[in-house]
Amino acid sequence: MSAADEDGFLLRPFKLIALLCAFIALALDVAALLSPAWVTSESYSRSLWVSCIQARDGVWECSSTLQTDWQIAALVLILTAATITLLSFLLSLTSFCLGIYKRYYRVVAILLFAAVVLHVCALILYPIKFIDSSMLMSYHEFNWGYGLGWGSAVFMLGAAILYCLRTDLYEDAYY
Template identity: 30%
Template structure:
């Protein structure tokens, strides 16, 4: 009597390296965004510098610089004291982008940890959408900030030399890393996450078992 056989198809879930790289990019973007938002080096002129939540004056103000209107005393910081509508708008956009980036990282982790294929895809789609929206909001904020400041420059008093500083650069870095993460999530095809393995099991006849 011939042996009987049974064929089964197993679904195997594979963790794609691009998903891991996108998660690393999102974590880096989070770190850069937090540092950027918490520092006051978005814009600088002499010893005066301003961030999105505080403006400060160092103790070493060059004597040739004209005084700044309503600037903090040397060595002090306070909230921006002028018409700061554009700064508030930029801060809100950047904070929303930070929250969305964190949500994208969290849903990416959930997608990597789930074994159910449908739930994996759902979490990856949410992560992709959050990352793309975060990039759009941050791009708007980073373009508006220097443009609106140029229009409002007269509110800072006498003419001075101004330059954007490293906190603003970190914000751009965070946006680029988030953009890279969104591209990786989009380009990594869903069907490559799963493959099917066929396995044939042979059962010997009963007389051979005995």
């Protein structure tokens, strides 16, 4: 018989794993926002902030990408999702540290689901509008910055699902 069986308490670390997933989602989101490579080609690089083209003499010329409405919309959606993720991470960390487990987890799950929806909308909008408005005549690919955005969305979704699990039904019977 283990110590958990003797005390009548079985530790299920779903909320701790969800907190870790929210933190990883936040870190990936920040890395995606700061990434210089969302779309690249042989002589072209675009992030959420700047677009750089390599001239014939090998010098890179950069300009702001915040000139069209779809680029601003994608950036605002990702920044809003990152802000919501930060808020939900802080709320869940506070409730976890204070020991008030059941009070705020439903709110955190709803916030994370909203962040996932915003993030996925931005990640779908970006390639569609980029390809629609692209003047590139060369091969281009969506690079690691875009992939970090999808990784962030996956971890946000995982955290939201883990916060929805009702482990309190099993733990209350032992008190």
